[in-house]
Amino acid sequence: MAPSVLIIGGGMSGLSAGIFSRMSGFDTKILEMHSIPGGLCTAWNRKGYTFDLCIHWLTSSRPGSAMYRLYEEVGLIQGLELVTPEYWKKVKEEQGNELTMYYELDKLKSELLRLSREDSTFISGFCNDIKKIRKMQVPVDLTLLDKIKFIPIISVLKKYQVDNLSVVSQVQNPVLRKLLSAGLDWEGQSVFFTLMGFALQGAGNAGYPIGGSLPLAKSMEKRFLELGGSIQYKSKVESITTDNNRATGVRLSDGTLLSADCVISCADGHSTIFDWLRGEYCDDTIKGYYKNLKPFPPIIFVSLGLNRSLADIPKNLTVIFNNPVMIGGTEQKTITFRNHSNDPTLYPEGKGIITTWLPVNYEWWDQLDYQGELYKVEKEKALQQVINLLLNEFPDLSGTIEVTDVATPMTFVRYTGNWKGSYEGWLVTPGSFFFELPLKLPGLTRFYMAGQWTTTGGGIPGSIKSGRSAVKSMCKELNQPFKGKN
Ligand SMILES: Cc1cc2nc3c(=O)[nH]c(=O)nc-3n(C[C@H](O)[C@H](O)[C@H](O)COP(=O)(O)OP(=O)(O)OC[C@H]3O[C@@H](n4cnc5c(N)ncnc54)[C@H](O)[C@@H]3O)c2cc1C
Numbered sequence: 001m002a003p004s005v006l007i008i009g010g011g012m013s014g015l016s017a018g019i020f021s022r023m024s025g026f027d028t029k030i031l032e033m034h035s036i037p038g039g040l041c042t043a044w045n046r047k048g049y050t051f052d053l054c055i056h057w058l059t060s061s062r063p064g065s066a067m068y069r070l071y072e073e074v075g076l077i078q079g080l081e082l083v084t085p086e087y088w089k090k091v092k093e094e095q096g097n098e099l100t101m102y103y104e105l106d107k108l109k110s111e112l113l114r115l116s117r118e119d120s121t122f123i124s125g126f127c128n129d130i131k132k133i134r135k136m137q138v139p140v141d142l143t144l145l146d147k148i149k150f151i152p153i154i155s156v157l158k159k160y161q162v163d164n165l166s167v168v169s170q171v172q173n174p175v176l177r178k179l180l181s182a183g184l185d186w187e188g189q190s191v192f193f194t195l196m197g198f199a200l201q202g203a204g205n206a207g208y209p210i211g212g213s214l215p216l217a218k219s220m221e222k223r224f225l226e227l228g229g230s231i232q233y234k235s236k237v238e239s240i241t242t243d244n245n246r247a248t249g250v251r252l253s254d255g256t257l258l259s260a261d262c263v264i265s266c267a268d269g270h271s272t273i274f275d276w277l278r279g280e281y282c283d284d285t286i287k288g289y290y291k292n293l294k295p296f297p298p299i300i301f302v303s304l305g306l307n308r309s310l311a312d313i314p315k316n317l318t319v320i321f322n323n324p325v326m327i328g329g330t331e332q333k334t335i336t337f338r339n340h341s342n343d344p345t346l347y348p349e350g351k352g353i354i355t356t357w358l359p360v361n362y363e364w365w366d367q368l369d370y371q372g373e374l375y376k377v378e379k380e381k382a383l384q385q386v387i388n389l390l391l392n393e394f395p396d397l398s399g400t401i402e403v404t405d406v407a408t409p410m411t412f413v414r415y416t417g418n419w420k421g422s423y424e425g426w427l428v429t430p431g432s433f434f435f436e437l438p439l440k441l442p443g444l445t446r447f448y449m450a451g452q453w454t455t456t457g458g459g460i461p462g463s464i465k466s467g468r469s470a471v472k473s474m475c476k477e478l479n480q481p482f483k484g485k486n
Contacts, residue, residue, distance in 0.1 A: 008267045009030070012217065012460050015221060015223075016465075017468070024484075036214070036217075037217040041053075048348050051353065053213060058082065059200055059206045062207075065205075066139065087101055087103060088101040090316065092317060092318070099111065116172070129159065133156060164194075165181060167184060167191045192428075237252060239278075267417055267451065269454065282442070295422040295426055297360070299412075300357065302358075303407075304386075304390070305347065307351055311341055313354075316336060327360075328360040330361050330364070338356060340352070340353040354390065365378075383404055426455070427456065429456075437453070439466065448473050
């Protein structure tokens with residue numbers, strides 16, 4: 001009889017683990033607390049508008065790489081229409097100066113020089129560095145060849161492994177410094193990580209899939225089911241059972257006990273280690289990661305459905321405030337409006353969608369009684385502030401907003417269980433560059449972890465890779481051949 005596996009979580013990592021587990025001959029069941037697959041890779045429908053949470057770019061979307069072949073194996077990429085717009089975003093300060101971050105490097109260079117001739121040396125170096133990063137490939141199993149290919153990029157990595165302020169400190173022109181600083185800022189991460197996304201998009205290797213996030217998850221769910229796996233929705237795991245330091249199954253929140261030969265947790269890392277396993281399989285190193293690594297912040301995510309075409313509105317606009325604004329209990333220095341007009345599958349003809357997210361303080365939202373009066377008031381207040389800021393920028397949109405939606409950090413916890421509402425796991429900071437956490441816990445056999453909490457930087461590629469790695473690790477422990485193609 002085939003060994004049985006229970007996978008906790010039907011997000012991108014859980015679906016990947018499920019697919020490779022089935023391919024390797026395990027009797028596999030995914031337990032998912034929500035009623036749909038995808039976890040954070042999701043979208044929701046409100047009165048004909050599809051508000052897409054996740055996908056901005058899918059790294060390694062160009063055929064020819066090991067990561068692309070992995071996407072093919074899990075059924076993610078086949079048939080997708082991937083698009084890359086003309087520019088990543090426009091950054092504007094309230095005085096009116098504006099920078100367009102074009103993907104095309106000659107255009108980007110001219111744009112930067114338009115703002116500051118005196119920074120021509122910095123600008124040439126910056127554009128040349130982006131050109132070098134464009135050659136990067138996201139490795140699947142880090143091979144010697146991958147390491148050799150990375151050598152020309154090491155000097156660029158070292159240069160940009162710092163925060164945005166350090167990079168722009170070399171810029172002399174104050175306007176360019178301010179605009180570029182906001183353009184490169186992504187939750188205080190290492191600029192290399194931000195530039196990687198920008199550069200790969202410019203290289204046509206990180207496209208946006210038309211249809212958005214949810215179809216990606218549904219394609220993988222389809223592949224998993226076709227391989228003979230099963231998914232049990234609305235099944236919330238409360239603890240992982242062990243016997244003699246071996247994982248034996250899970251207990252669900254309704255008290256049901258499910259047993260299996262192996263368990264893979266593809267859900268929140270903190271809950272897995274400290275709640276479901278009661279912190280019994282955790283050493284100082286792991287405790288150190290959870291104490292010292294910085295998670296992506298929780299966010300409020302505001303979605304607006306507008307009764308008007310948005311073809312004339314910038315795709316992505318970051319506005320730098322003269323004075324910080326308090327929204328959602330947190331001081332905001334900028335706001336970025338994302339116009340989804342490049343994906344007409346998301347909204348009715350002649351209409352449009354704008355979304356924005358703002359990092360906020362988790363404790364501030366946590367202390368409001370979830371769904372209570374105060375919570376609702378704060379949600380509404382944040383929504384109105386975002387709308388006012390949008391109308392301030394685009395007065396023509398006045399009277400066209402017909403559908404609104406606000407997700408708070410508590411919404412993220414409720415639907416995905418991620419620690420402190422984090423939206424993507426661990427940040428890539430200058431000190432935690434592409435860092436991988438162990439997929440096995442000390443002292444516990446037949447148990448593996450995968451997902452965005454097992455590597456810094458989060459994201460769909462990392463989650464899919466880690467699901468595959470967890471199954472490889474399981475095959476090794478059970479002395480079973482791993483049956484992935486690559
Ligand atoms: C706003 C935003 C923008 C993003 N943009 C991009 C992008 O452009 N490109 C990109 O690659 N990535 C992007 N990401 C990140 C990407 O969505 C995630 O890193 C990835 O989807 C994480 O997958 P996962 O399986 O590791 O975790 P999750 O998606 O968190 O999946 C975990 C699953 O476990 C389930 N679960 C949790 N607790 C339990 C329990 N007790 N019992 C049963 N099930 C449970 C959850 O419901 C969930 O389905 C973005 C994310 C957000 C929020």
